Amino acid sequence: MSGQRVDAKVVMLGKEYVGKTSLVERYVHNRFLVGPYQNTIGAAFVAKVMSVAGRTVTLGIWDTAGSERYEAMSRIYYRGAKAAIVCYDLTDSSSFQQENLWVHELQNFEEHCRIYLCGTKSDLLDEDRRKRGVDFHDVQDYADEIKAELFETSSKTGQNVDELFQKVAEDYVHFTAFQVMTEEKGVDLSQKSGTYFYSCCHH
Amino acid sequence: MAADVHKKKSWEVSNGLLAPADGQHVAERSESPTPGLAQGTEPGAGQEGAMFVHTRSYEDLTSSEDGGAASQSPEEGQGDQDDQIKMEQISKDFSELSTQLTGVVLDFEEEMRQSKDDKLDLSPQTSRHDSVLSGKEEEDVTMDAWRMHQKHVFVLSEAGKPVYSRYGSEEALSSTMGVMMALVSFLEAEKNAIRSIHADGYKVVFVRRSPLVLVAVARTRQSEQDIAHELLYIYYQILSLLTWTQLNHIFQQKQNYDLRRLLAGSERITDNLLDLMARDPSFLMGAARCLPMAAGVRDAVSTSLQQARAKSLVFSILLSRNQLVSLVRKKDQFLHPIDLHLLFNLISSSSSFREGEAWTPICLPKFNSCGFFHAHISYLEQDTDLCLLLVSTDREDFFTVSDCKRRFQERLKKRGVYHALREALLTPFYSVSQVGISDLRHFIYKSKSSGLFTSPEIEAPYVSEEEKERLLGLYQYLHSRAHNSSRPLKNIYFTGQNENLLAWVTSAFELYVCFSPLTTKAAAVGAVNKLMKWIRREEDHLFILMPQTY
Ligand SMILES: Nc1nc2c(ncn2[C@@H]2O[C@H](COP(=O)(O)OP(=O)(O)O)[C@@H](O)[C@H]2O)c(=O)[nH]1
Ligand SMILES: [Mg+2]
Numbered sequence: 001m002s003g004q005r006v007d008a009k010v011v012m013l014g015k016e017y018v019g020k021t022s023l024v025e026r027y028v029h030n031r032f033l034v035g036p037y038q039n040t041i042g043a044a045f046v047a048k049v050m051s052v053a054g055r056t057v058t059l060g061i062w063d064t065a066g067s068e069r070y071e072a073m074s075r076i077y078y079r080g081a082k083a084a085i086v087c088y089d090l091t092d093s094s095s096f097q098q099e100n101l102w103v104h105e106l107q108n109f110e111e112h113c114r115i116y117l118c119g120t121k122s123d124l125l126d127e128d129r130r131k132r133g134v135d136f137h138d139v140q141d142y143a144d145e146i147k148a149e150l151f152e153t154s155s156k157t158g159q160n161v162d163e164l165f166q167k168v169a170e171d172y173v174h175f176t177a178f179q180v181m182t183e184e185k186g187v188d189l190s191q192k193s194g195t196y197f198y199s200c201c202h203h
Numbered sequence: 204m205a206a207d208v209h210k211k212k213s214w215e216v217s218n219g220l221l222a223p224a225d226g227q228h229v230a231e232r233s234e235s236p237t238p239g240l241a242q243g244t245e246p247g248a249g250q251e252g253a254m255f256v257h258t259r260s261y262e263d264l265t266s267s268e269d270g271g272a273a274s275q276s277p278e279e280g281q282g283d284q285d286d287q288i289k290m291e292q293i294s295k296d297f298s299e300l301s302t303q304l305t306g307v308v309l310d311f312e313e314e315m316r317q318s319k320d321d322k323l324d325l326s327p328q329t330s331r332h333d334s335v336l337s338g339k340e341e342e343d344v345t346m347d348a349w350r351m352h353q354k355h356v357f358v359l360s361e362a363g364k365p366v367y368s369r370y371g372s373e374e375a376l377s378s379t380m381g382v383m384m385a386l387v388s389f390l391e392a393e394k395n396a397i398r399s400i401h402a403d404g405y406k407v408v409f410v411r412r413s414p415l416v417l418v419a420v421a422r423t424r425q426s427e428q429d430i431a432h433e434l435l436y437i438y439y440q441i442l443s444l445l446t447w448t449q450l451n452h453i454f455q456q457k458q459n460y461d462l463r464r465l466l467a468g469s470e471r472i473t474d475n476l477l478d479l480m481a482r483d484p485s486f487l488m489g490a491a492r493c494l495p496m497a498a499g500v501r502d503a504v505s506t507s508l509q510q511a512r513a514k515s516l517v518f519s520i521l522l523s524r525n526q527l528v529s530l531v532r533k534k535d536q537f538l539h540p541i542d543l544h545l546l547f548n549l550i551s552s553s554s555s556f557r558e559g560e561a562w563t564p565i566c567l568p569k570f571n572s573c574g575f576f577h578a579h580i581s582y583l584e585q586d587t588d589l590c591l592l593l594v595s596t597d598r599e600d601f602f603t604v605s606d607c608k609r610r611f612q613e614r615l616k617k618r619g620v621y622h623a624l625r626e627a628l629l630t631p632f633y634s635v636s637q638v639g640i641s642d643l644r645h646f647i648y649k650s651k652s653s654g655l656f657t658s659p660e661i662e663a664p665y666v667s668e669e670e671k672e673r674l675l676g677l678y679q680y681l682h683s684r685a686h687n688s689s690r691p692l693k694n695i696y697f698t699g700q701n702e703n704l705l706a707w708v709t710s711a712f713e714l715y716v717c718f719s720p721l722t723t724k725a726a727a728v729g730a731v732n733k734l735m736k737w738i739r740r741e742e743d744h745l746f747i748l749m750p751q752t753y
Contacts, residue, residue: 006602016468025558038555039468042563042578045601063559069444069465073564073575076598 006047006060008172010165011078011113013102014087015095016066019120022155023087024063027165032156040065043077052169059169078106081113082175083168090119090152093133103146114171115148118164123154245711246739247650247657247746254530254750255491255540255654354430355420356437356477361413362459366466367437367473399427410434414454415441424676426683429487433480436541439568440476443545444469447572475552476545481672483525485547487682488649488713489540490656494526496627498743500620505529505751507614511607512753515597517576519607519753523588523628525551527655527747534752539569540654546578550590556580560608562601567594579604583612587628632660638737640730644702645717647678648738650746652711657738657745664701678715681706685713696724703727 012020021040026032028048043064050057062077064070078084084106088096099117106113117139125132136152143150149167153160242248358366400407408430410417417434442450445465453460480486508519508531517536521528525547532538549565550556564575579593579601591611593604615621635643637659645665649656665674685692685708695706703718705727716734718727742748 021555021558028559038553039471040555040561041549041553042561042565044555044559044561045605046559065468067468069467069469070564073598 005058007058008082008169008176009060009062009080010083010085010168011062011081012064012085012087013074013078013106014066014118015089015098018066018087018089018092018095019155020066020085020087021063023085023118023120023153023161023164024061026155026158026161028061030158032158039067042070048165050165050169052166052173055173057169057173059165059172074105075109078110078113081110082172083114083116084110085116085118085164085168086148087118087120088134090121091124091131091133096134096139099142103148107146114168114175115146116164116168117143117148117150119150119152121154121156122152122159123156126154242711243652245650245652245709246735246742247648247655247712247748248652249746249750250748254532254747255538255543354423354477354481355418356434357418358437358441359416359418360454360458360460360462361411361416364459364461366415366441366462367470369474369477399430406430408434410438412438414451425679426687428687429679429683433477433486436476436480436486436544437473439541440473440545440548441466442568442572443542443549443566444472446566446575447568448574472549472552476548479525479548479551482675484647484656484658484675484678485525485540486544487675487679488647488656490649490654491527491540491543491547492525492656492658493745493747494523494528494627494631495633495657495744496528497623498748500623500627501529501747502749503618503620504615504624505531505747505749507611507618507620509751509753510614511611513595513600513603513607515595515600516593516604516607516753517596518592518594519611520546520592520594522547522550522590522592524631526631528589528624528627529747529751531751531753536570539567542567542569546592550580550592556590557582557585560605562604564598565594577601577604579608581608587625589624589628635659635662638734640733642719642722642726643716643730643734644719645674646734647713647715648734649713650711651713653746653748653750655746656713674717677702677704677717681715682713696727698724705731707731 012024014020016039017037021038021044022032024044024046028046040063043062046061046063048059048061050059062081064074064077084102086099086102086106088099096119103115106115119134119136119139140150142148149171151160151164151167153164155161355369357368360366398409398411400409405420405422406427408419408421408427410431412435415438417438419430419434421430423430445453450462453462453465485492504521508521508529511519512531517533518538519529519531520543521530527543530538530543545567546565555561559581561578561580563578563580565578566572566575575598577595577598577600579591579595581591583589583591591608593607595604615624635645645659645661647656647658661671661674665671681695681697681704684695685706691708692706693708695704697704698720700720702720703722705714705716705718707714707716714731714735716727716731718730722730738745
């Protein structure tokens with residue numbers, strides 16, 4: 001059914017404005033767009049082919065909006081994801097506090113989804129250390145607790161961005177090699193929910 | 204899910220309106236340059252039926268069918284004599300307006316006010332006619348008025364919580380402090396009403412669509428119907444993000460809910476909609492404009508689009524900068540022009556669709572205000588404005604729909620029309636000089652049965668943004684006169700200082716023409732005749748005559 005073969009679904013999560021779209025832009029197009037903020041509407045999909053240990057892997061990356069409006073629907077974007085990159089803005093402590101929500105949802109609904117915590121906009125810290133709003137060791141402790149990887153990236157300079165996605169792809173390769181032995185069934189993309197009128201009662 | 208498609212409500216109602224509400228054939232009087240055309244035979248009428256729900260242009264928004272509004276139903280069966288009286292009245296209105304429709308209070312509103320009793324008039328009656336300016340002063344005032352041309356729009360919940368404000372809340376508040384008081388008393392009144400307050404130099408229009416109240420404070424010379432029409436677009440815009448069901452559910456749960464939380468990030472879409480309505484006649488006409496292109500190319504595009512279908516698809520739309528290239532729909536499903544405008548606005552308001560493939564929930568409120576569709580939005584190529592919009596009922600169907608896009612592009616290449624399509628993008632507008640009528644400056648022609656209109660590029664002397672908006676303002680005035688619910692007019696001719704204007708509304712089409720001020724009425728009538736022939740000759744280039752379905 002799919003014209004575009006995707007090996008691993010990767011979802012970008014995190015509050016609006018933390019830098020998810022910029023991260024994808026940097027990784028996929030190796031650029032950083034300046035100009036007025038363009039919030040993502042709904043979600044955007046982009047596929048990226050990469051190679052891991054001589055094997056090609058296509059990542060299907062879902063960049064979500066992160067706005068409350070689409071929260072009730074975010075499941076359709078992360079369902080069946082192999083990896084979730086949960087972003088927070090290193091200069092904004094409130095953005096880290098919201099991580100919890102996403103992590104909980106993933107742990108509850110997507111047990112096979114690996115979690116990558118990503119602190120964004122590290123270039124702003126290079127300019128001025130005092131801008132750091134989220135302590136590295138606190139996040140490290142949290143990451144250990146939820147068995148997540150932790151990265152600090154800058155889409156502006158490109159720092160650590162490729163490393164992040166490379167790690168995601170490598171883990172996928174290793175993880176599926178292991179999973180094939182333990183579990184036969186993959187994700188059924190045609191699996192439907194009861195209705196497309198999603199429940200709007202998330203308040 | 205297919206079943207949900209059938210839950211729609213609005214088109215079933217309005218689809219019965221194949222005969223337009225204003226279908227009074229008496230209007231084709233002897234001075235009409237061509238005999239009345241039956242609907243469906245006018246230039247631009249689709250040969251395979253329509254793509255859109257039939258609407259009665261903007262009355263569709265304000266009429267009671269939509270949930271109750273101020274406009275009364277048109278008085279039926281007026282004879283020629285009545286028309287004659289109206290013609291005299293309107294030219295009087297127009298000449299009193301020879302201030303070129305500045306922001307001053309217009310004469311005809313007074314009549315409208317008298318004809319309705321649900322309005323407040325806060326302004327001292329005496330100043331009304333004094334404020335109509337004359338002679339020399341006029342020029343400057345015109346420019347001044349245009350600089351002051353402002354319309355504050357804001358949306359509140361019924362509990363009085365701000366939802367949206369056009370120019371930042373402080374500004375909106377300061378200009379409307381007194382008005383807020385009056386608003387409170389309005390809130391007690393019946394639901395879904397349109398009300399207005401006329402204060403000196405501006406008017407305040409309220410539209411209540413429970414649980415929201417929409418308010419405009421306008422210094423423009425738009426009629427209150429037009430302003431209410433814009434407010435309803437804002438309301439539908441909010442519905443398209445949330446659905447009517449969700450909106451109501453939220454406020455049932457919590458009356459003083461702060462809706463801004465849910466609308467965060469959408470302000471730009473709403474701002475863009477207001478800007479677009481001030482510039483783009485599509486909204487006024489309740490119709491879509493097509494990108495002009497050779498019929499053969501368009502047909503090949505439509506066929507490619509038609510072939511790239513999927514079970515869950517309801518509409519496939521190819522557009523370029525708010526101009527329609529092709530629209531293919533599921534059989535028996537009609538799009539409402541308002542829903543199409545909301546889609547156009549969504550796309551033009553954000554550059555984010557240029558990255559990757561967007562997959563976003565969207566409610567098409569005129570089709571079904573209860574649920575979401577999922578729209579696949581992407582540009583065909585990075586460097587063109589060709590945007591493909593695929594509307595699906597199934598939110599899980601992204602990859603199938605994405606594959607439709609790939610198949611569509613393949614077909615385009617195979618048919619070798621890609622190049623021709625790109626070529627057409629280079630000339631999105633035609634010059635009015637192509638019509639070959641010397642005093643003709645600009646026109647808007649709408650085919651009612653197809654819901655499509657055509658219009659040349661706006662050229663000199665309407666060069667500055669102000670002049671362009673002024674021209675649209677003139678059309679707005681003509682349009683509101685032609686559709687005024689209590690005194691609709693079919694033929695209007697107005698000679699002014701800066702331009703002569705003509706409006707001709709029949710059951711089949713609407714034509715608004717702008718001439719240089721030197722034309723005589725006889726010449727104008729002759730020119731319209733020639734113009735209609737030209738549109739007929741060019742119709743397969745300017746319209747979609749062969750809409751397709753899957
Ligand atoms: N200095 C800096 N700014 C960034 C970086 N990443 C994103 N931004 C800015 O943060 C804002 C939000 O970015 P965006 O990627 O659109 O956030 P999203 O809403 O999470 O998708 C934009 O103005 C970006 O320019 C970064 O690495 N460094
Ligand atoms: Mg984004």
